[in-house]
Amino acid sequence: xxxxxxxxxxxxxxxxxxxxxxxxxxxxxxxxxxxxxxxxxxxxxxxxxxxxxxxxxxxxxxxxxxxxxxxxxxxxxxxxxxxxxxxxxxxxxxxxxxxxxxxxxxxxxxxxxxxxxxxxxxxxxxxxxxxxxxxxxxxxxxxxxxxxxxxxxxxxxxxxxxxxxxxxxxxxxxxxxxxxxxxxxxxxxxxxxxxxxxxxxxxxxxxxxxxxxxxxxxxxxxxxxxxxxxxxxxxxxxxxxxxxxxxxxxxxxxxxxxxxxxxxxxxxxxxxxxxxxxxxxxxxxxxxxxxxxxxxxxxxxxxxxxxxxxxxxxxxxxxxxxxxxxxxxxxxxxxxxxxxxxxxxxxxx
Ligand SMILES: *[C@@H]1O[C@H](CO)[C@@H](O)[C@H](O)[C@H]1NC(C)=O
Ligand SMILES: *[C@@H]1O[C@H](CO)[C@@H](O)[C@H](O)[C@H]1NC(C)=O
Ligand SMILES: *[C@@H]1O[C@H](CO)[C@@H](O)[C@H](O)[C@H]1NC(C)=O
Ligand SMILES: *[C@@H]1O[C@H](CO)[C@@H](O)[C@H](O)[C@H]1NC(C)=O
Ligand SMILES: *[C@@H]1O[C@H](CO)[C@@H](O)[C@H](O)[C@H]1NC(C)=O
Numbered sequence: 149x150x151x152x153x154x155x156x157x158x159x160x161x162x163x164x165x166x167x168x169x170x171x172x173x174x175x176x177x178x179x180x181x182x183x184x185x186x187x188x189x190x191x192x193x194x195x196x197x198x199x200x201x202x203x204x205x206x207x208x209x210x211x212x213x214x215x216x217x218x219x220x221x222x223x224x225x226x227x228x229x230x231x232x233x234x235x236x237x238x239x240x241x242x243x244x245x246x247x248x249x250x251x252x253x254x255x256x257x258x259x260x261x262x263x264x265x266x267x268x269x270x271x272x273x274x275x276x277x278x279x280x281x282x283x284x285x286x287x288x289x290x291x292x293x294x295x296x297x298x299x300x301x302x303x304x305x306x307x308x309x310x311x312x313x314x315x316x317x318x319x320x321x322x323x324x325x326x327x328x329x330x331x332x333x334x335x336x337x338x339x340x341x342x343x344x345x346x347x348x349x350x351x352x353x354x355x356x357x358x359x360x361x362x363x364x365x366x367x368x369x370x371x372x373x374x375x376x377x378x379x380x381x382x383x384x385x386x387x388x389x390x391x392x393x394x395x396x397x398x399x400x401x402x403x404x405x406x407x408x409x410x411x412x413x414x415x416x417x418x419x420x421x422x423x424x425x426x427x428x429x430x431x432x433x434x435x436x437x438x439x440x441x442x443x444x445x446x447x448x449x450x451x452x453x454x455x456x457x458x459x460x461x462x463x464x465x466x467x468x469x470x471x472x473x474x475x476x477x478x479x480x481x482x483x484x485x486x487x488x489x490x491x492x493x494x495x496x497x
Pocket of ligand 2: 261263287
């Protein structure tokens with residue numbers, strides 16, 4: 149037991165929060181773009197600027213119209229590259245409203261009242277350079293039509309999207325981040341197939357009964373928490389070469405639904421299978437570092453899930469193992485574990 153340090157962190161760390169650091173946080177955050185409300189309002193001499201917005205002279209290609217109670221898209225001077233329209237009450241984006249915004253690179257429209265019916269067929273199509281489109285926290289039931297293929301970061305989480313097709317996403321060769329979590333998607337068909345640059349896919353909090361087909365092969369992060377998935381396809385991870393983080397907490401996974409070597413693939417860093425219906429610890433690769441299995445129905449501690457009995461020199465790299473909220477206790481962990489799980493600094497039962 150010497151190398152295995154049993155730390156009871158449950159009281160300190162809320163379930164699920166301990167591993168929430170997002171390794172791609174550096175990709176986020178328009179707020180870090182040198183925008184300080186005080187200094188913006190000092191001078192609006194950066195060229196044409198609608199009254200309801202601020203266009204800082206020091207950053208003449210940005211227009212800040214966020215949080216002003218707007219109900220419609222204001223006129224947009226064509227020099228603009230960065231447009232902030234979030235936190236308003238905008239209901240519609242007719243085809244005519246963005247005609248002059250052909251140079252936009254970022255368009256922030258999250259936290260508005262957009263519905264799919266009120267978005268023109270060609271509303272976004274003129275923006276050939278658009279890279280970031282934030283539409284999260286609206287009331288959309290579909291991914292808007294004719295989105296620019298230049299997009300790199302598309303956020304549509306917290307809407308009411310129930311269907312996704314390849315018509316909407318096809319040809320987005322540079323799309324790197326797709327946030328579709330907290331919608332009502334039941335099936336995605338092969339909608340994600342062509343997304344050859346996608347590294348982060350978040351489809352948590354939908355109504356999926358299975359893993360979408362044809363997931364892009366260069367994914368680094370796959371988040372499908374809080375759906376209704378009860379089984380995984382055979383060799384489902386074999387195709388991926390870069391996948392490091394898989395989060396599937398809060399689904400309906402059973403032992404039967406997971407083919408034997410599904411998770412015994414090298415490269416994975418973190419696997420979250422907490423809050424499912426597993427009775428056994430699935431076999432994982434010795435290279436895995438963080439395994440979350442809390443709140444399942446696991447009844448035994450199977451050391452063979454982590455290490456080979458034949459080759460004990462190939463010990464596990466596991467650092468975190470959470471087994472709390474299962475049907476085992478600390479006494480069920482055999483003492484040989486100390487050798488195999490010698491890297492583990494947290495084993496929680
Ligand atoms: C687009 O630009 C033209 C010419 O500057 C202007 O007349 C028109 O009002 C603008 N339309 C919008 C929707 O901004
Ligand atoms: C969303 O749209 C539906 C109708 O399409 C409407 O009933 C509902 O109130 C809207 N919700 C919000 C938050 O605007
Ligand atoms: C993707 O990015 C590359 C390099 O920035 C660019 O040349 C290409 O046109 C982009 N693809 C699309 C579909 O916009
Ligand atoms: C250790 O086991 C992993 C799979 O769990 C395998 O990919 C790797 O090649 C093994 N390493 C050695 C040195 O045998
Ligand atoms: C994982 O698969 C490798 C072969 O790829 C095998 O050598 C190893 O024993 C397996 N790991 C476990 C824990 O069974």
